[in-house]
Amino acid sequence: MSKEGDEREPEGSERRRRFEGIAASPGVAIGPAYVVDRHKIPVPRRSIDRTEADAEVHRFRKGLRDTQAQLEQIKARLPHGEHRQILKAQQLMLRDPDMATHVEQLIREEHLCAEWALSRVADEIRDTLQKADDQYFRERSSDMTFLAERVLLALRGEDPAEIDPPAGAVVVAHDLPPADTAGFARTEVVGMVTAIGGQTSHSAIVARSLEIPAVVGVDDIDQEVEDGDTLIVDAIHGVVVVRPSTEELEQWEEIRDRYERFEDRVQREHGLPASGRDGTHVTLRANVALEAELGSALFHGAEGVGLYRTEFMFMDREVPPSEEEHYRLAKNVLRRVAPYPVVFRTFDLGSDKPTRLMSWTERERNPAMGLRSLRLALREREMFLAQLRGLLRAAVHGPLRIMLPLVSGLGELRAAYDAVAEARRQLADARIAHAQVVPVGIMIEMPSAAIMADLLAPHVDFMSIGTNDLIQYTLAIDRDNDDVGYLYRPLHPSILRLIKGVAQAGREHGISVSLCGEMAADPRYTWVLAGLGVRELSMHPSAIPVIKNIIRGSDLAEMEALAQQVLEAPDVDEAERLLLAVMRERFPEHLQHGGGQPLHGEREAPP
Template identity: 65%
Template sequence: MWQGQRDRIAHRRTGSGRGLRRHRQADRRRIRRVVTTEDREGRDVAEVRPRHRLEGIAASPGIGIGPAYIVDRGRVQVPRYSIERGDVREEIGRFREALRATQEQLEAIKSRLPHGEHRQILKAQQMMLRDPDLTGDVEARIREDLINAEWAMMTVARDVERMLSEAADEVFRERSSDVAHLSNRVLLNLLGKTDDEIDPPAGSVVVAFDLSPADTAALARADVTGLVTEVGGRTSHSAIMARSLEIPAVVGVEDVTEYVRTNDMVVVDGTHGHVVIRPTRDEIEHWQEVRRRYDAFEDEVQRDHALPATTLDGVHVVLRANAALDEEIASASFHGADGIGLYRTEYVFMGRDAPPTEEEHYRRAKAILRRMAPHPVTFRTFDLGADKVAAYVRGRGAGENPALGVRSLRLALRERHLFVAQLKGLLRAALHGPLRIMLPFVSGLEELEAALEVLDEAKSELAREGMAHATDVPVGIMVEVPAAALAADRLAPEVDFFSIGTNDLIQYTLAIDRENDDVGYLYEPLHPAILRQLRMVAEAGARANVPVSLCGEMAADPRYTWVIVGLGIHELSMHPSAIPVVKNIVRQSTLAEMEALAAEALAARSGAEAERRVLEVMQARFPEHLEHGGVDGLPRPGGPVPVRARSGDDGAGEAGQSSETGGYGAM
């Protein structure tokens, strides 16, 4: 399935940063024509409407340059009127006919697409249309309130949107827009109106407040060079689709639709989250050079995607992917991952009224194993609690500080029936491929032993039921609590592997909230306390012959590759698109120089001193890798977290000027 998608991506590689090379000459002609067009007074168009630079969330890496194609999707105007009791059956029939028409429209769009993530997105929309809670609520409103189907559909959809938009987890907040888009399509069918598909011209940059899944599916057939939306995050469908098709994208760009007009020239830096509207001639030439360098480097590192990450002196480093979405599984294969080092299972528990069954866990894990074969997949048992909630366990022991309350493994041990069902499904699926089970948020030996007892219970139940299952599944733990890092030597003999979760480990060790910008400057991955814990865990694992991996954001940051490997951690797990850059660094390095830099970092008096030295060495040795990596939003020691979502006119600027976050196109 992914091969077809990979062929399409190879076909597209140009202005998208990896895409559309056959449009490069056309792009240059179009840029020249737009920029040199003059008004009646002889002034450049770029001078008539000022140049702007906006900032957003870097959603899909690459550089795109092209004229804007504006997508204007407003809310459907919905009438409200009362109906007679005798007309209820007819009104419900009209609603069901609109659902049927919507299903057929989505199926028609889906049938024109190749297999891949874009089809899965539309399939999810079709499943929503069959959700008995949604359709049942609409029909109940019609029946009980005696109102028209349009108004009933709108009010139910708005209630669902509101509930999702208030969710703590980003994935579920993003799904609120899916409900809005789907309800709009149903409403249009009820009103007898059409929702025209978007048809952006080749080489254009799509600019929209938001895109529906049907709109984003249209991108799969259009050779666009970039995407910018006013709302959304990295888990929005627009972002997912852009990454799947490898189109540079920046989302969450405040007020972008207020600044851009059709055919305005737009530059999209999907690596660092920059959007330049109506750039100057010098800027366009600069960004074209940026794109050329980006594409050349991308081609270079991607050529090695199937090669092992082996150092010049023969040391192999395992590079796996972190995943939670189907799109990330496909991306992991494409980018040469050695398997999945962290599969987040909690999302299957969220956004539903009842927990997933053992059979659901089994089928999902089996499907993922088959897609990643022959590589291993590490399933982290559900990490619910704090900002990731499920309706059927909400409010149980959250406390005033849920991040330190009943969450993750603590919650699993309390909600034993949920834990057992998940473990039974995973044990059954382990017959179909190399599956590993990882326990999150372990703080000590007693907690680990309690979890292993539940695993034994799950095995015993399967044996009594006569259900085929694996009995020797590797079990490891996330080392993300300082207590676990400090007691790694006690925990190592009881597990098959360690995986260090640096995101939480840094947060808890340094007593900071990484979501709080006011203390973001204290988030120091190279703080002496962090480096010492990493070395401690690596040494405990080596003594017990237990493999140690690192799966936090540090793993994806090319600045830290040498330090991590030099500390003795030879397995890294990261978001899939980061793998080629990190692999290329490993293949050009020796273990000796990595260990030397790690020793210097350990000897530093502070995190800031370690950061300066590490950045000095890595910038000198791998300047393009650090620029290309585009590590978005990670704080720099000694200063506040860069603001990622700001907008405004920062003046014309000079071509080549760099920003606080660095990068190819920082201007």
């Protein structure tokens, strides 16, 4: 992903100076590099005698217990927050009975030593996750790597070496386990750069929770940087500058100071409503995939969770989550977010988010349009009913909403409602307490659903536009495909018309319409979305303060005027030009915090 900058190197230098990656935790950091050098732990491939199996299983179980104790010690030293929650999540992964059972089976049946058996199982789990098209699930593979390495060290009677970066340092590594990243809470690290990872890696989540600027996915950065090299981390645009000149350093110090002043200003408004100067209110909620992100959502001023992704519960398992697991997770989330609502999306699984529960999806030739999401839930009815029962039970603890993904029309919607009704009957027959009334809504992420939103609206309690899939399906592109990714342009006239139509259908039928795709977090689109009639936006928590500040400095008339101009543009190039002209003039600092790929004629990064 990284690429060499165009500027010339000083004479005699062959080392690269400019790298590009993914901005994972916003900010600008400047400091000396602290390079973490981690070597791969060798795995002994030793066969054991049948009579040694019991002892080897005992040794494996002790390794798990020792690793659990290590993580517990690290967690105990940390303040409450996302970092503790992520370590707790990793402890739960270690307790996964499917994983342990598989390892012990290899020890007893194939006579492998504990290290070899663990390595085999970890590789299988990683392979499953890495096949995912969804970046979030691909990044979970690194969690398995870190946990397996910790257990391997425990089997050898060794403790993992803790890193201890000095104050003011920028940590550089191939990748960082959450246990290491969480330890930054006790240090004065100013930035973080990794060679792999993405927006939803646990290390990125921890960096955001600690508000440490981070750029991830910077190819070979750990090989190109040496201890003490001065680094500039532009975690707004995903750029890392190594050994800047004196002039560059001065420019970036000014940019950093200006950014920090702006951040301080917008964060002071985190408790204020996102209401425009004319009183127009836009509800801002958070997209969440882990309990660990809830603290960040509330800190940044979210009015609840507009999208809670439940897919992670299904990964790395051979047995689906039970009704009780769904209930406990939802109850905990509701209690933490109270009094705000939480929208739980039922599992959106398929070949793009693989799990050992669904081996048949490997046969699909076009998984994006195959057996996934609600279609899968309706086929795997017992798995679906268990989740619905858990959510209905949890709804007695707070304002829970259920959202059905990838609905194509009324037929699927009726089938899903039949499942909800059946889940409610099952709970009633068992005399288990549950909420009698729970709002049920749908995601609008297929062109068919957007076009017939006026027909769907009378049958649902709310609608949420998922622009990520809606754009891909409407424009027939895969944005992760470099050959066609440039066509992924949210201001395409077809996309704008679909969004406007859904918002209008919601108004006419008196139901709320939110937007939870990446467009919601991009300050360039705030005016257009509000001007098209969207009054609820759900986004990554860290984006909320900037979007809120834009709304508080605006009024509906000017937002609607820009939206109308963009709607009337003859093509996407003109739409982008019109948008940038207005937003650059009104909100130049805010656009420096924007996400998404650069628009037509937009410069990627300063200076």
